Amino acid sequence: MPAKINRQWILAKRPRERVEASQFEWRESPVPEPREGEMLVRNLWSLLHPTQVLFLNGDSGDLSVPLGTPVRGAGAGRVVASKLPGFAPGDLLEGWFGWEDYTLSNGHGPGRDDPPPTKLPPDLPAQHALGAFGxxxxxxxxxxxxxxxxxxxxxxxxxxxxxxxxxxxxxxxxxxxxxxxxxxxxxxxxxxxxxxxxxxxxxxxxxxxxxxxxxxxxxxxxxxxxxxxxxxxxxxxxxxxxxxxxxxxxxxxxxxxxxxxxxxxxxxxxxxxxxxxxxxxxxxxxxxxxxxxxxxxxxxxxxEGRLKPLEDVAVGLENAPAAFARVFEGKNRGKQLLKIAETETE
Ligand SMILES: NC(=O)c1ccc[n+]([C@@H]2O[C@H](COP(=O)([O-])OP(=O)(O)OC[C@H]3O[C@@H](n4cnc5c(N)ncnc54)[C@H](OP(=O)(O)O)[C@@H]3O)[C@@H](O)[C@H]2O)c1
Structure with a gap:
């Protein structure tokens, strides 16, 4: 059976002055296997928000994304394999994942003080967890x-x-x-x-x-x-x-x-x-x-119907840079989100 592919967006250039698709590079590689102390997360949703540009510009200490590495940011996904105590396949998590199909996590954020991935309640739609409840x-x-x-x-x-x-x-x-x-x-x-x-x-x-x-x-x-x-x-x-x-x-x-x-x-x-x-x-x-x-x-x-969570959902990992640029073009109608996959088996 051919190895599953992990599609990724790599940060190629820092978005100084403006965000453009040319600052990101598409890469495909085999899905990594978790080692002892790691888990593999199938990314389902990514939050696209203006603050993320600070991470991409390298101005955010531990949260900064190094050039040549996958774009990181807040996301939600499901554990598909785990050698990390406390996390099991099927767990729905919110964490510091990224613009890629699969992310390996050791249960910590990218920096010392960042919140680790946390389990989402099963009754909370993942996109609300990133938006109104995030x-x-x-x-x-x-x-x-x-x-x-x-x-x-x-x-x-x-x-x-x-x-x-x-x-x-x-x-x-x-x-x-x-x-x-x-x-x-x-x-x-x-x-x-x-x-x-x-x-x-x-x-x-x-x-x-x-x-x-x-x-x-x-x-x-x-x-x-x-x-x-x-x-x-x-x-x-x-x-x-x-x-x-x-x-x-x-x-x-x-x-x-x-x-x-x-x-x-x-x-x-x-x-x-x-x-x-x-x-x-x-x-x-x-x-x-x-x-x-x-x-x-x-x-x-x-x-009670008094608060509407307005969400603007772009669909498909391939659309991540364009959807992110929308935020800086004043095109988003509500919280800009990217739906990477409907389920972990996609
Ligand atoms: N303090 C905190 O704890 C905290 C937490 C989350 C977010 N934030 C900040 O709160 C703000 C709103 O966050 P959000 O995630 O909800 O984002 P958002 O409002 O959905 O951001 C996109 C909007 O920003 C405006 N915009 C984009 N580029 C701009 C520019 N160059 N100049 C002026 N306006 C521009 C556009 O709206 P218009 O064109 O309609 O103006 C665009 O639709 C952001 O600055 C974010 O960093 C702060």
């Missing part, structure tokens, strides 16, 4: 509730609102009684998001005057601004419209991840003084001890 949902939950502290009737503005974190953050604020306004790029995505989530408004930052639209949609100002992109012009527009004791939640900097040199910071941060406002970062991973609380709340809202 770091995406955790950043949104703790960012909105712990840092944003929304109160009923307040105005909540979020950018990258059609993305994974942004769409969940806005929905949590809405559940807490806020008027929610999202900022996205692209008219079609604006209309799609407005239709999907029924927020007070969605602004297309490409074709519309964002300041004028914020004035129209937030006539009394902004109580909470949730920043996913690190786009300084948007942050400045929010700072000048911040209400007394307003909060700015800093969650991500998608606009700068590929840049060699950082752009200048916001000009209007003095507004925080006059309004006694706060600007504070959220780092979801720091809240691990409370993940069960967050997952229980998110699951309950989903069951």
């Amino acid at each position: 770091i995406t949902g955790m950043a949104a939950y703790f960012g909105v509730l712990d840092i944003g502290k929304p109160a009923p009737g307040e105005t909540f503005v979020v950018d990258s609102a059609a993305g994974g974190v942004g769409s969940i953050a806005g929905q949590i604020a809405q559940i807490r009684g806020c008027r929610v306004v999202g900022i996205v790029s692209g008219r079609e995505r604006r209309d799609w998001l407005a239709h999907e989530l029924g927020w007070a408004g969605v602004i297309d930052r490409q074709s519309e005057d964002v300041g004028a639209r914020l004035d129209a949609l937030c006539p009394d100002g902004i109580d909470i601004y949730f920043d996913n992109t690190g786009l300084v012009p948007l942050l400045d527009l929010a700072l000048v419209r911040l209400r007394s004791h307003g909060r700015v939640v800093l969650c991500g900097g998608t606009s700068v991840y590929c840049l060699e040199a950082l752009p200048p910071g916001p000009a209007h941060y003095f507004d925080l003084i006059l309004k006694e406002g706060r600007m504070e970062g959220i780092y979801g991973a720091m809240h691990e001890a409370r993940f069960p609380e967050a997952r229980a709340a998110l699951a309950a809202w989903m069951r």
Whole structure:
């Protein structure tokens, strides 16, 4: 019988400035056999998110992906062979897998302090584990509730609102009684998001005057601004419209991840003084001890039909680079995921 093939995407060039398919090389090799202390995982899902570009650019310490090696990132897969105590064929895992059919794991993350692969509950769809119940949902939950502290009737503005974190953050604020306004790029995505989530408004930052639209949609100002992109012009527009004791939640900097040199910071941060406002970062991973609380709340809202996990699923390992590039082209509608295989026997 011919050996099974492990199809892989290898990191050929670091994606400085922009993400392009030419930075990845397709390779096929025999599926490796696990040795003592290893297990073989059949990858089923991969999470494609902006943060991953930091790993690919070698800027992330232990998590950095060396050139010439398979692209690594958060994924879900099933154990198909194991010589590692505690893991057995059939276990469904979330872990640091990659853009390949099969990954050998010794039960640790790539770096000393990374979370090891963990078993997923059998009743949790693997793609939700990576999206709403993964770091995406955790950043949104703790960012909105712990840092944003929304109160009923307040105005909540979020950018990258059609993305994974942004769409969940806005929905949590809405559940807490806020008027929610999202900022996205692209008219079609604006209309799609407005239709999907029924927020007070969605602004297309490409074709519309964002300041004028914020004035129209937030006539009394902004109580909470949730920043996913690190786009300084948007942050400045929010700072000048911040209400007394307003909060700015800093969650991500998608606009700068590929840049060699950082752009200048916001000009209007003095507004925080006059309004006694706060600007504070959220780092979801720091809240691990409370993940069960967050997952229980998110699951309950989903069951009640109050939270929609928006997911944009690309199918097929061969499409990984193109699907990843979509995230930086502002094309994803919800959390961008890659489905590598339906089952471990595929
Ligand atoms: N702090 C934490 O613990 C934590 C956890 C997870 C994620 N994050 C961060 O949160 C942010 C959102 O994460 P996500 O995974 O949900 O990603 P996402 O929002 O789905 O990311 C894709 C979106 O980012 C926007 N974008 C892409 N390139 C951009 C650029 N050059 N400039 C400005 N906007 C750009 C586009 O939206 P538009 O074109 O519609 O703006 C695109 O649709 C990311 O920065 C991520 O690194 C933080």
